[in-house]
Amino acid sequence: MNALLEVRNVSRFFGGVKANVDVTFSVEPGIVLGLIGPNGAGKTTLFNCITGFYPPSRGDIFFDGQRINGFSPDKVCKLGMARTWQKVRPLAKLTVLENAVVGALCRTNSVAEAKEIAFEQLRVVRLDKRAGVLAGGLPIGERKKLELARVMATRPRMILLDEVMGGLNARESEEIIELILEVRQRGLTQVVIEHDMKAIVRTCTRIVVLNSGEKLAEGSPQEIVNDPRVMTAYLGDAGGAKA
Amino acid sequence: MKTLVACIVVALALAVVPLFIESPYALHIFILLFIAVALGESWNVLGGFAGQYSVGHSAWYGIGAYGAFILLQQKQIAPWFGVWVAVALSVIAALAVGWITFRLRGPYFVLASIAVAEIIRLLSLNTKDLTNGAEGILAADLPPLKFGNTVITDWISKTPYFYMGLAMALFCIAVNFFVKRSKLGYYLQAIREDQDAAHSLGIPPTFSKNAALAISAACTALVGSFAAFYIGFIEPNQVFGIDVSIQMVLIAIIGGIGTVAGPVLGAVILVLISEGLRTTVAQAHLLVYGVLVIVVILVMPEGFLGFISQRLRRKAATR
Numbered sequence: 008m009n010a011l012l013e014v015r016n017v018s019r020f021f022g023g024v025k026a027n028v029d030v031t032f033s034v035e036p037g038i039v040l041g042l043i044g045p046n047g048a049g050k051t052t053l054f055n056c057i058t059g060f061y062p063p064s065r066g067d068i069f070f071d072g073q074r075i076n077g078f079s080p081d082k083v084c085k086l087g088m089a090r091t092w093q094k095v096r097p098l099a100k101l102t103v104l105e106n107a108v109v110g111a112l113c114r115t116n117s118v119a120e121a122k123e124i125a126f127e128q129l130r131v132v133r134l135d136k137r138a139g140v141l142a143g144g145l146p147i148g149e150r151k152k153l154e155l156a157r158v159m160a161t162r163p164r165m166i167l168l169d170e171v172m173g174g175l176n177a178r179e180s181e182e183i184i185e186l187i188l189e190v191r192q193r194g195l196t197q198v199v200i201e202h203d204m205k206a207i208v209r210t211c212t213r214i215v216v217l218n219s220g221e222k223l224a225e226g227s228p229q230e231i232v233n234d235p236r237v238m239t240a241y242l243g244d245a246g247g248a249k250a
Numbered sequence: 251m252k253t254l255v256a257c258i259v260v261a262l263a264l265a266v267v268p269l270f271i272e273s274p275y276a277l278h279i280f281i282l283l284f285i286a287v288a289l290g291e292s293w294n295v296l297g298g299f300a301g302q303y304s305v306g307h308s309a310w311y312g313i314g315a316y317g318a319f320i321l322l323q324q325k326q327i328a329p330w331f332g333v334w335v336a337v338a339l340s341v342i343a344a345l346a347v348g349w350i351t352f353r354l355r356g357p358y359f360v361l362a363s364i365a366v367a368e369i370i371r372l373l374s375l376n377t378k379d380l381t382n383g384a385e386g387i388l389a390a391d392l393p394p395l396k397f398g399n400t401v402i403t404d405w406i407s408k409t410p411y412f413y414m415g416l417a418m419a420l421f422c423i424a425v426n427f428f429v430k431r432s433k434l435g436y437y438l439q440a441i442r443e444d445q446d447a448a449h450s451l452g453i454p455p456t457f458s459k460n461a462a463l464a465i466s467a468a469c470t471a472l473v474g475s476f477a478a479f480y481i482g483f484i485e486p487n488q489v490f491g492i493d494v495s496i497q498m499v500l501i502a503i504i505g506g507i508g509t510v511a512g513p514v515l516g517a518v519i520l521v522l523i524s525e526g527l528r529t530t531v532a533q534a535h536l537l538v539y540g541v542l543v544i545v546v547i548l549v550m551p552e553g554f555l556g557f558i559s560q561r562l563r564r565k566a567a568t569r
Binding site for chain 2: 161
């Protein structure tokens with residue numbers, strides 16, 4: 008099967024710091040790929056390289072067969088790859104609806120049409136009742152949902168979610184997990200960074216483990232959970248507690 | 251809809267003012283007010299919507315003023331044609347500057363904008379052949395505006411300036427109204443709130459900021475040439491000086507930045523305060539003016555408009 012996203016031997020250095028070293032994996036259409044690893048493993052750096060916030064120091068990134076190294080973030084988004092942020096970035100002085108409209112304008116020039124698309128996405132994440140509220144006034148759970156609605160409004164072919172469950176309580180996390188599963192059912196490709204192993208096992212088709220910038224393992228959720236290397240690198244050092 | 255009706259009513263009421271008021275001083279205050287409104291709205295497109303706090307807009311103001319003046323003086327081109335050439339020049343210069351300075355963010359952009367305006371001021375002081383240097387240019391007599399053979403105005407009374415100023419202020423307000431609701435408007439506000447998030451949602455930040463700057467500079471240049479002809483004299487420090495830039499920023503900040511009505515409110519407040527003080531406390535007017543501005547900014551960080559709507563919301567909440 009042709010991969011939608013292909014990451015080939017990607018390295019990213021910041022001066023002497025090796026944030027990513029020779030990372031290779033591919034994402035087939037329709038799957039949910041989990042990207043896990045201890046803090047500082049280089050997950051977010053990899054996201055930043057893929058979405059154009061900085062070019063990889065070495066290696067190549069292909070999206071739908073096209074080499075996208077050095078493409079600007081807006082171009083990457085126009086190609087159909089949209090990302091959320093680990094630290095949520097609501098457009099605070101715009102309303103919830105306007106936030107989603109900004110995303111929707113990626114595919115249309117008509118503000119009226121963008122509003123319709125935006126509202127539809129707000130309904131999907133169940134924020135439609137909050138449409139008129141300023142985004143800066145939302146609690147964290149709703150902010151995370153807004154991030155999701157905003158990227159969905161860009162009508163992407165693939166979304167990259169950077170810890171959309173970080174900082175949420177159990178009930179809120181559950182809602183997000185259900186949203187991810189819903190989106191998965193609709194066939195939208197996803198790459199998910201997450202620390203919560205239970206959420207990862209439930210949502211992902213395949214998992215890639217990063218450690219100190221390198222790919223440590225790749226496999227099905229079952230394989231990863233039973234991999235002793237992953238246990239030491241990732242689960243072991245957290246002492247069994249949720250990271 | 252209600253606001254639109256209200257705007258039309260106010261505009262019509264203003265349009266009949268010269269029929270009843272003959273005092274040139276009163277008309278003068280109105281014209282100053284229109285200039286201030288237009289300047290605040292012009293700045294607001296870039297500073298308010300896109301959040302790029304330019305303190306160098308005197309550059310575009312001055313190019314508008316000098317452009318139209320020089321074309322009239324040296325090429326005998328009537329201002330109502332020359333203005334558009336000056337506006338075009340200003341946009342070209344602005345885009346060249348934007349291409350360089352929009353790589354900078356926040357305070358660095360502010361500093362760069364000041365530097366650019368200073369460079370242009372010094373250039374205008376030193377290109378004597380073109381600008382007459384520090385001596386400035388006194389406006390040549392304006393050719394009368396004719397329609398066919400009937401003379402519409404010979405530019406002696408203040409009335410034609412009143413109507414042109416009113417039209418210009420309304421135009422700048424309309425520009426803000428439409429930009430805010432357009433795709434570009436959403437892009438600019440997204441960039442203001444969080445440039446990286448905007449970028450990741452498919453918004454090209456540099457292109458959008460340049461579009462805002464082009465619109466902002468065009469309006470500013472238009473106001474600059476109008477004000478120059480109204481005053482009848484220009485010199486580098488007056489039109490390219492930082493005072494003009496700061497005035498534009500203050501009108502928007504005091505009224506309510508990033509809103510369409512804010513600069514109108516800011517202009518009314520600042521023009522009335524400054525004229526009122528000038529006639530009452532004479533020499534101390536700049537000092538009092540400065541203190542008042544500081545107090546307003548401290549008490550109402552969201553501007554007058556934000557202050558009022560906050561009060562209304564609180565009142566509604568307690569009921």
